[in-house]
Amino acid sequence: MRWSTMHIPTLRDDPADAGAPSHRLLLRAGYIRQLFAGHYSLLPLAQRVRLKVIGIIREEMNSIGAQEILMPVMHPAEVWQRSGRWELMGDEMFRLKDRKGADIALGMTHEEIVATLATELSSYRELPQMWYQFQTKLRDEPRPKAGLMRTREFTMKDSYSFDLDAAGLDKSFDLHRSAYIRSFERLGIPAIPVNASNGSMGGSGSTEFVCPSETGEDDIVHCPECGYAANVEAAVSALAPADPAADAAAALDAPAPFGTPGVRTIEDLAAGYDAPGDRQVKTLVYVLDGQLTLVLLRGDHALEEQKLIDATGAVAVRPAEAGEIFAALGAHPGSLGAAGVTSLPVIADFALRDRSGMVTGANTDDVHVRGVDVARDLSVGTWADLRAAAAGELCTVCGGPLEVIKGIEVGHIFKLGYKYSDAMDLSVSGPDGKPVKPIMGSYGIGVERAMAACIEVHHDARGIVWPAAIAPFEAVVVVAQQDDTAVAEMGEQVYRQLGAAGVDVIIDDRGVRAGVKFSDAELVGIPYRVTIGKRGLASGSAEVTDRATGETVPVPFDQVAKHVREAVTHAITGPAEA
RNA sequence: CGGGACGUGGCCUAGCUUGGUUCAGGGCACCGCGCUGGGGGCGCGGGGAUCGCGAGUUCGAAUCUCGCCGUCCCGACCA
Numbered sequence: 001m002r003w004s005t006m007h008i009p010t011l012r013d014d015p016a017d018a019g020a021p022s023h024r025l026l027l028r029a030g031y032i033r034q035l036f037a038g039h040y041s042l043l044p045l046a047q048r049v050r051l052k053v054i055g056i057i058r059e060e061m062n063s064i065g066a067q068e069i070l071m072p073v074m075h076p077a078e079v080w081q082r083s084g085r086w087e088l089m090g091d092e093m094f095r096l097k098d099r100k101g102a103d104i105a106l107g108m109t110h111e112e113i114v115a116t117l118a119t120e121l122s123s124y125r126e127l128p129q130m131w132y133q134f135q136t137k138l139r140d141e142p143r144p145k146a147g148l149m150r151t152r153e154f155t156m157k158d159s160y161s162f163d164l165d166a167a168g169l170d171k172s173f174d175l176h177r178s179a180y181i182r183s184f185e186r187l188g189i190p191a192i193p194v195n196a197s198n199g200s201m202g203g204s205g206s207t208e209f210v211c212p213s214e215t216g217e218d219d220i221v222h223c224p225e226c227g228y229a230a231n232v233e234a235a236v237s238a239l240a241p242a243d244p245a246a247d248a249a250a251a252l253d254a255p256a257p258f259g260t261p262g263v264r265t266i267e268d269l270a271a272g273y274d275a276p277g278d279r280q281v282k283t284l285v286y287v288l289d290g291q292l293t294l295v296l297l298r299g300d301h302a303l304e305e306q307k308l309i310d311a312t313g314a315v316a317v318r319p320a321e322a323g324e325i326f327a328a329l330g331a332h333p334g335s336l337g338a339a340g341v342t343s344l345p346v347i348a349d350f351a352l353r354d355r356s357g358m359v360t361g362a363n364t365d366d367v368h369v370r371g372v373d374v375a376r377d378l379s380v381g382t383w384a385d386l387r388a389a390a391a392g393e394l395c396t397v398c399g400g401p402l403e404v405i406k407g408i409e410v411g412h413i414f415k416l417g418y419k420y421s422d423a424m425d426l427s428v429s430g431p432d433g434k435p436v437k438p439i440m441g442s443y444g445i446g447v448e449r450a451m452a453a454c455i456e457v458h459h460d461a462r463g464i465v466w467p468a469a470i471a472p473f474e475a476v477v478v479v480a481q482q483d484d485t486a487v488a489e490m491g492e493q494v495y496r497q498l499g500a501a502g503v504d505v506i507i508d509d510r511g512v513r514a515g516v517k518f519s520d521a522e523l524v525g526i527p528y529r530v531t532i533g534k535r536g537l538a539s540g541s542a543e544v545t546d547r548a549t550g551e552t553v554p555v556p557f558d559q560v561a562k563h564v565r566e567a568v569t570h571a572i573t574g575p576a577e578a
Numbered sequence: 579c580g581g582g583a584c585g586u587g588g589c590c591u592a593g594c595u596u597g598g599u600u601c602a603g604g605g606c607a608c609c610g611c612g613c614u615g616g617g618g619g620c621g622c623g624g625g626g627a628u629c630g631c632g633a634g635u636u637c638g639a640a641u642c643u644c645g646c647c648g649u650c651c652c653g654a655c656c657a
Contacts, residue, residue, distance in 0.1 A: 412657060513616085515619085
């Protein structure tokens with residue numbers, strides 16, 4: 001490829017972008033252009049990277065025995081109605097009508113569609129099956145952001161497994177897990193597998209692959225001691241046990257009201273009334289699928305909403321509004337409590353179990369009660385893990401202190417169970433001739449997001465520093481003096497030699513100054529730069545510069561191709577054995 | 579969906595508060611010529627904008643008012 005004929009419109013003049021995050025670099029370096037919010041054109045450089053990313057993931061998927069397919073982006077509404085997700089997906093699903101007036105969904109994921117395909121499976125002998133595709137997903141994101149990081153239109157590698165039983169699913173799941181670990185390793189993304197919530201996918205277990213990064217949107221609870229890692233949506237932590245003696249000391253025969261004028265927060269109450277946060281019961285009011293529900297936590301704990309959703313199975317979840325709360329309880333937030341409330345469902349966090357001598361609101365403004373015995377005074381209908389694990393709490397595995405880090409979710413694997421098998425009526429004949437329902441798994445990697453995450457990890461003040469495996473080009477030949485015929489010819493010759501040696505190479509043959517070529521090569525992020533110039537011509541050598549380290553070594557012209565080929569080979573991890 | 583900001587040649591932006599000699603100035607990019615030539619070089623010349631859209635106020639609107647659209651950022655959701 002020749003730089004002079006390639007459309008790489010770099011925007012090199014914004015000093016504020018030094019060390020900028022991936023979306024700015026992709027834009028500046030001529031990788032992407034926005035069409036409108038959440039939709040980007042990929043220019044030649046980006047498409048080259050994308051195809052390499054796809055190639056690596058494809059190799060790893062094939063190596064675990066998965067087969068590539070391609071499913072439509074447009075789906076008839078009926079399929080989604082059968083699984084119940086036509087309603088569940090709400091505004092996030094793009095919908096349209098065809099000329100006949102039939103409802104059509106634009107695919108945001110393909111569980112329903114593969115399950116439809118899988119109705120053709122007829123015997124246990126055909127299981128297990130793993131099918132995957134690279135396909136555009138369309139999601140009407142409420143807030144697209146950060147360039148390729150969060151778009152409304154993106155490529156996803158999604159795969160689906162069908163197994164005879166749970167043990168088989170475990171195996172397919174583990175195969176994907178290992179394929180993902182190898183894929184991210186080859187892509188240069190330091191992703192770590194973390195426990196996660198299943199969300200709207202349903203099912204029993206899921207693992208997210210998260211790339212640690214300050215720009216990430218996910219909070220990951222991580223134990224440096226033993227390696228435990230989980231999304232805060234699912235993370236657990238250990239608490240110091242409650243002190244029974246202190247509880248006993250604060251216990252009363254019955255809850256005793258006391259005036260707390262102006263007190264609205266846990267902190268106010270802790271400060272003025274000898275009621276530390278861990279002695280309070282925090283009462284939140286949520287509307288779960290239309291049902292007003294009291295959610296109880298220890299005063300110093302924060303609710304993790306996803307845990308509430310997972311624990312209740314509710315679809316529509318929102319905090320209640322002040323008006324609704326007053327109508328139901330007769331008080332405003334700040335003075336709420338569950339003591340004596342039997343008209344509303346009550347769900348409480350495990351940390352409140354068996355506590356006594358607690359302080360909580362009295363459901364009368366400016367009044368609280370003390371001496372509350374959870375078992376005696378509160379009608380808790382459901383106990384669940386609802387609190388968000390926090391930094392400094394203890395690891396349930398090894399007891400070490402936990403930390404919370406930010407990360408980018410680049411992949412997610414789910415054990416789906418029978419949700420879609422049921423909806424689509426999947427069935428095969430078992431060994432005994434009786435029908436058996438296959439069990440499903442689903443597995444996704446966001447391709448463009450992986451590119452963005454990779455840059456997030458691999459960039460410096462001069463631009464992108466691609467790992468050789470997915471760089472748009474492995475090497476660039478920079479002709480330092482384009483109008484010097486001897487130099488230009490030597491550049492062409494070295495360029496041809498590199499190509500013949502199997503190096504993915506571009507020659508910068510533009511008629512611009514050497515400095516422009518150098519800075520562009522660095523901004524774009526090509527791993528190896530081969531400089532051909534008057535200086536080297538005299539001594540019969542080129543200079544090979546490593547983008548990552550900045551190191552430059554002189555290499556005789558006839559050795560350049562071999563030298564670069566070896567450097568690239570060394571830098572790239574090959575595919576796993578099939 | 580709630581909160582905030584912004585919308586001026588391909589890109590970045592000045593002008594807007596205090597409407598009128600600016601029917602819009604600059605930088606980058608682009609075209610031509612010349613000088614340069616190993617780290618974003620210089621000079622001269624040139625092309626390119628009905629100031630997001632629509633109403634309104636006014637003798638006069640990029641500038642003021644209203645509406646709409648769009649984009650970005652902060653919160654609740656996802657690969």
